[in-house]
Amino acid sequence: MAIAPKEILRKQFLDARNALAKEEIARKSNSIRKKLFSLPALREAKTIMFYVSFKSEVHTLGMIQRALSERKTVCVPYVDKHEIRPSIIWSVRELKPGHFGVPEPLHPNPISPASVDVVIVPGVAFDKKGFRIGYGKGFYDKFLPQTRAKKIGLCFASQLADKLPHEEHDVGMDVVITEKDKRDCRN
Numbered sequence: 001m002a003i004a005p006k007e008i009l010r011k012q013f014l015d016a017r018n019a020l021a022k023e024e025i026a027r028k029s030n031s032i033r034k035k036l037f038s039l040p041a042l043r044e045a046k047t048i049m050f051y052v053s054f055k056s057e058v059h060t061l062g063m064i065q066r067a068l069s070e071r072k073t074v075c076v077p078y079v080d081k082h083e084i085r086p087s088i089i090w091s092v093r094e095l096k097p098g099h100f101g102v103p104e105p106l107h108p109n110p111i112s113p114a115s116v117d118v119v120i121v122p123g124v125a126f127d128k129k130g131f132r133i134g135y136g137k138g139f140y141d142k143f144l145p146q147t148r149a150k151k152i153g154l155c156f157a158s159q160l161a162d163k164l165p166h167e168e169h170d171v172g173m174d175v176v177i178t179e180k181d182k183r184d185c186r187n
Contacts, residue, residue, distance in 0.1 A: 006165055010133050013125040016158055017056045028156050028179040029059035035177045036063060036120070041150045045117035047073040049086045049149070052095055052103040057122055058154040061092055068092075075111050077139070078104040084139045086111045113146040121173060126153045127164040130172035130185025144171040152177060 020028075036042055048067050053060040067074050068090070077084035079099040087108035089095070098104035121140055123132035132153055134140055144151060153173040157180045166172075176183045 006133050007136070009161075009164065010124050010136060013133065013159055013161075017124070017156060020056060020156065020158075025056060025156075026059065029053075029062075031179040032058050032154055032156075032177050033063050033066070035179075035182050036152065036154070037066065039152070039175065039182070041118055041152075041175075045072065045150075047075065047111070047116050048118045048120065049075045049077070049116045050120045051122040052076050053122075054100075054102045058156065060120065060154070063120070064089075064092055073111075075116065076103075076105065077143070078108045079139070080108075084143050086113060086116055113143065114148070116147050116149040119144065119147060119149045119151050121151055121153045123153050123155055123159070125159045125161055125164060126155050126173065126176045127161045127166075128176075128183060128185070129163070130174065130176055130183075131164050131166040131170055132173065133164055141170065145169075150174050157181075 050060050050064050064074055073088060075086035075088045078087045087105045088111050089105055094105050095103035096106045123134055125133045130153065151173045153176040155176065155178055157178040160176065160178055173185050176185055
């Protein structure tokens with residue numbers, strides 16, 4: 001069986017995720033949050049870069065608030081010249097709708113990608129080896145090679161595929177977390 005092109009897969013996975021009820025998204029996101037914060041890599045990290053959830057993505061605002069309450073340095077992406085850059089935040093109140101309506105810091109406080117210990121990565125779909133399909137803009141494809149941080153993908157179990165198409169330059173996740181399990185992708 002041939003693997004469908006990324007655009008077709010992207011639409012199929014987005015349609016399925018967008019069909020989830022808000023209550024289901026909240027419940028599953030809470031389960032994912034618990035699994036994420038149980039990881040030694042997250043507990044040991046000093047600086048964590050979270051994506052800021054948008055629409056039907058795994059909700060990250062509660063995760064960001066928890067990391068801030070644990071006195072972690074928290075950064076989130078902002079768009080600068082068609083690339084994302086990490087910006088330190090001290091509160092979720094600093095976030096305002098930015099590019100494509102995705103919340104980002106109103107006044108960025110840039111931080112070097114090299115100083116990030118863990119990056120929490122969004123995706124439309126992930127596979128069991130940690131490869132992902134994003135939204136097609138290439139933001140994370142350009143950013144992830146700039147950091148040695150542990151890369152953790154968050155998705156709902158319905159977004160986890162056996163295998164997705166990927167190219168040589170694609171950066172795989174170290175771990176993918178769903179509401180059902182944590183998958184180490186670097187075996």
